[in-house]
Amino acid sequence: MTETRSLDPEEWEFWDTWMRAQRLLIRELERGLQRDCDVSKAEFSVLVTLMRAGGGREMRVGELSESLDWDKSRVSHQLTRMEKRGFVERTQYGADGRRTGVGLTAEGRRAAQGALLVHGGNIRRHFLDSLTPEQTSVIRAWSEQAVERLERHRSEAPGDDAA
Amino acid sequence: MTETRSLDPEEWEFWDTWMRAQRLLIRELERGLQRDCDVSKAEFSVLVTLMRAGGGREMRVGELSESLDWDKSRVSHQLTRMEKRGFVERTQYGADGRRTGVGLTAEGRRAAQGALLVHGGNIRRHFLDSLTPEQTSVIRAWSEQAVERLERHRSEAPGDDAA
DNA sequence: CCCGGAGAGTTGATGCGTCAACTCTAGGTC
DNA sequence: GACCTAGAGTTGACGCATCAACTCTCCGGG
Numbered sequence: 493m494t495e496t497r498s499l500d501p502e503e504w505e506f507w508d509t510w511m512r513a514q515r516l517l518i519r520e521l522e523r524g525l526q527r528d529c530d531v532s533k534a535e536f537s538v539l540v541t542l543m544r545a546g547g548g549r550e551m552r553v554g555e556l557s558e559s560l561d562w563d564k565s566r567v568s569h570q571l572t573r574m575e576k577r578g579f580v581e582r583t584q585y586g587a588d589g590r591r592t593g594v595g596l597t598a599e600g601r602r603a604a605q606g607a608l609l610v611h612g613g614n615i616r617r618h619f620l621d622s623l624t625p626e627q628t629s630v631i632r633a634w635s636e637q638a639v640e641r642l643e644r645h646r647s648e649a650p651g652d653d654a655a
Numbered sequence: 656m657t658e659t660r661s662l663d664p665e666e667w668e669f670w671d672t673w674m675r676a677q678r679l680l681i682r683e684l685e686r687g688l689q690r691d692c693d694v695s696k697a698e699f700s701v702l703v704t705l706m707r708a709g710g711g712r713e714m715r716v717g718e719l720s721e722s723l724d725w726d727k728s729r730v731s732h733q734l735t736r737m738e739k740r741g742f743v744e745r746t747q748y749g750a751d752g753r754r755t756g757v758g759l760t761a762e763g764r765r766a767a768q769g770a771l772l773v774h775g776g777n778i779r780r781h782f783l784d785s786l787t788p789e790q791t792s793v794i795r796a797w798s799e800q801a802v803e804r805l806e807r808h809r810s811e812a813p814g815d816d817a818a
Numbered sequence: 819c820c821c822g823g824a825g826a827g828t829t830g831a832t833g834c835g836t837c838a839a840c841t842c843t844a845g846g847t848c
Numbered sequence: 849g850a851c852c853t854a855g856a857g858t859t860g861a862c863g864c865a866t867c868a869a870c871t872c873t874c875c876g877g878g
Contacts, residue, residue, distance in 0.1 A: 498772050498774075499778060499779060503778075503779075503783060506798075507778055507782070507783075509795070509798045509802060510798045512724070512798070512802050513799075515724075516801065516802060516809075517805060533864090534864060534865090552826085553827060553828095562865090563866070565829085565866075565868095566864085566865060567827090568827060568828055568829085569828090569829090569863095569864080569865085570863095570864080573863070592826085592827070608661055609661050611661075612666075612667075615662060615666075616662060616666075619670070620662075620666060620669075620670075622800070622801065627793055627796070627797050628669075630789065631673065631793070631794065631797065632672070633790070634676070634786070635669075635672045636672055636676075638676040638679065638680060638785065639675050642781070643679065646683075695833075695834080696834090697833085697834060697835090715856085716857060717857085725835090726836070726837090727856075728835090728836075728837080728838095728857085728859085729834085729835060729836075730857090731857060731858055731859085732834080732835080732859090733833095733834080735858090
């Protein structure tokens with residue numbers, strides 16, 4: 493094991509600043525999405541995932557869950573809320589063996605398109621445009637490496653719901 | 656306005672990977688905190704803030720709110736939950752003019768100390784240790800610049816509760 | 819046929835986060 | 849003294865996130 497010592501004040505400050513930057517960035521983007529499109533971050537994720545899978549096609553809850561890397565329960569709750577708003581609908585297929593498929597409504601497709609445009613622009617303005625080429629490449633590398641490492645870490649850990 | 660065009664697929668992928676890395680990192684740290692210390696991220700923030708302000712001293716809700724950069728309402732709700740758990744207590748001072756001060760209980764101090772150790776170690780293992788010196792300095796620079804920019808952005812925007 | 823287990827999906831409980839509405843006190847101004 | 853505003857803090861409602869428990873179907877073995 494690595495030593496049990498906690499962090500130096502300087503390390504804490506680095507960590508705090510980093511967390512703070514993320515929080516502010518995400519908060520800003522989420523507010524923009526809400527303000528300009530009346531769509532939440534969670535709704536956005538679902539809309540886009542369904543859209544990218546082919547706007548007309550239907551997905552299974554399990555596919556959504558996998559694709560979003562969300563707990564199935566979370567997906568189900570989210571779909572319930574979004575069904576109320578008229579963005580998605582759960583359709584039964586198979587009269588006896590019922591698999592519940594999930595599809596976008598016309599309203600959902602419309603919202604997805606608008607949100608993609610607006611949100612993309614906001615990401616560009618608040619994030620991409622603020623990076624120097626060097627920062628871009630370093631951050632990209634870190635992200636990839638972190639995802640790789642953390643996913644490995646999770647899959648090595650005991651019982652987990654990821655496929 | 657900058658152009659209305661959304662992002663290229665490559666830019667979306669960069670963004671997705673970056674968000675994913677953050678989510679995984681935060682999820683991992685939060686789970687560790689919960690598992691090893693039975694303390695949530697929100698509880699941790701409050702405990703540490705009170706601790707750093709001097710374990711014995713009391714803070715006002717407004718100070719906490721400012722220091723955490725949380726909405727006052729959020730602080731109040733969080734304090735209510737933590738009071739139930741016995742981590743903090745709200746104490747009245749001044750018989751007539753009542754300002755509600757907030758302080759740690761002995762239990763709260765104990766939890767804060769444990770959590771600081773454990774969480775610090777996890778941050779080191781999952782984040783700090785995974786960075787090359789170059790990544791450290793680039794990410795530090797980006798964080799500082801992003802915080803500066805986003806805070807300026809917010810304060811220029813209309814009505815906001817930050818002081 | 820009945821049982822038992824695995825997979826898919828849902829539900830309920832509870833904590834977190836945000837917004838809007840509310841209470842209470844203190845201080846001014848007339 | 850009456851009114852009015854500003855600041856501090858709380859409350860309620862609602863959406864998001866997670867965990868555990870549940871339903872239902874399918875499937876394989878006895």
